[in-house]
Amino acid sequence: MDPLIRLSVENLAVERGGRELFRALSLLCEAGEAVALTGPNGAGKTSLLRAIAGFIRPSAGAMRFEGAAGPIEADEVRRAQCHLIGHLDGLSDSRTARAELIFAAGWTGASPAAALAGAGRFGLERVLDLDVRRLSAGQRRRLALARLMAAPRALWLLDEPLSPLDTAGRALFGEVMADHLARGGLIIAAVHDPLPIRARALAIGG
């Protein structure tokens, strides 16, 4: 697989419900870089992330994904190299944390051992056999981040990843993001609080 090294978004416009959220938005993110999307509520940060993930069709503009060996099809990137953490954590309430983690590992191409190691790093060993509905919001987010960390995927799309985390969790996730960048990963994160790593800021709307 050709690893993703550059994502460029050019003159993107997204409409939601007949209202234009933003237009002429351009963004460049290279391997080892993080981009922090800022802007008021409703400016379109989430929509931009979902457009990159292919869930929303932009009304104008282009997205280009480039690997070390040349351009990569957007579908190819979304299938194998992209991971999105939305403000919903994507966990099924009626299953145990362990079952959800193992499933996500298989689904994203990670090994179960890597997923369990991720859970260990986020301090989740003691809650792995609880149903997801019994976890607190912070623990659910930690579980989602352990899933993200284990997935061997270069492009991380993060929507308010820090919000339910405590101080220690934020510091920990800062380290995890720094590791990801050091391995040549790309991060695009919508944030209100500053990211605990060096990131290029991009303001949307307002």
Place this chain on the structure above:
Amino acid sequence: MSAFRLLMRREIALAWGRGGGPLLAVGFFLAVTTSFPLAAAPAPARLASEAMGVSWIALMLASLLSLDRLFDRDLGSGALDLLSLGALPLEAVVAGKCLAQWVTSGVPLALAAPIGALALGAPPVAAPMVFAAALIGGLTFAFLGGTGAALALASRRGGMLIALIVLPLLIPPVIFGGAAIERFAAGSAWAGGLALLSGYSLAAVALTPFAMAAGVRNAGA
């Protein structure tokens, strides 16, 4: 483990996790078929002549019971995003979900179907065909029901819409399956009805995943 098998295991575990979903469908079916004779006129001969039709309709309705939640929960929890970013195309994901629905709801219902038909007074010789028709028809019910669920996903009054979209499409399999069972019990040529039912089921399995994937994509957008 292949992605499809992984998905099937997740879906089957989820189906058992949501309040014993399969048991609910079987319970509904058996409740209808065993209480129908109590409400109908006390004429066993007339009841027996209607037995196959009534049990077949009860089966269809029972198999639609849990379908409105097929995609709803995964949309609500955000899990559909994760499922959309996997190795499988969304068409295969929705087909896997419907197949798991068939395994957890259609197969138990097919096992219960002969019991329900007998309770209504159907002749015991009809039992094998009731089982076969329920098994094959269950595929159609799962995939067409899933189509309705996917199309209703983005709209609010989902349940009502599912019924409106799905019921007309379920009429042909109801006719084919009912005819196959009647004829088998009467000892006449039944293969035609079963072949039509099988063909309809195969067409549903082959074609509806495209509609379902489109519906799910639209709901996520």
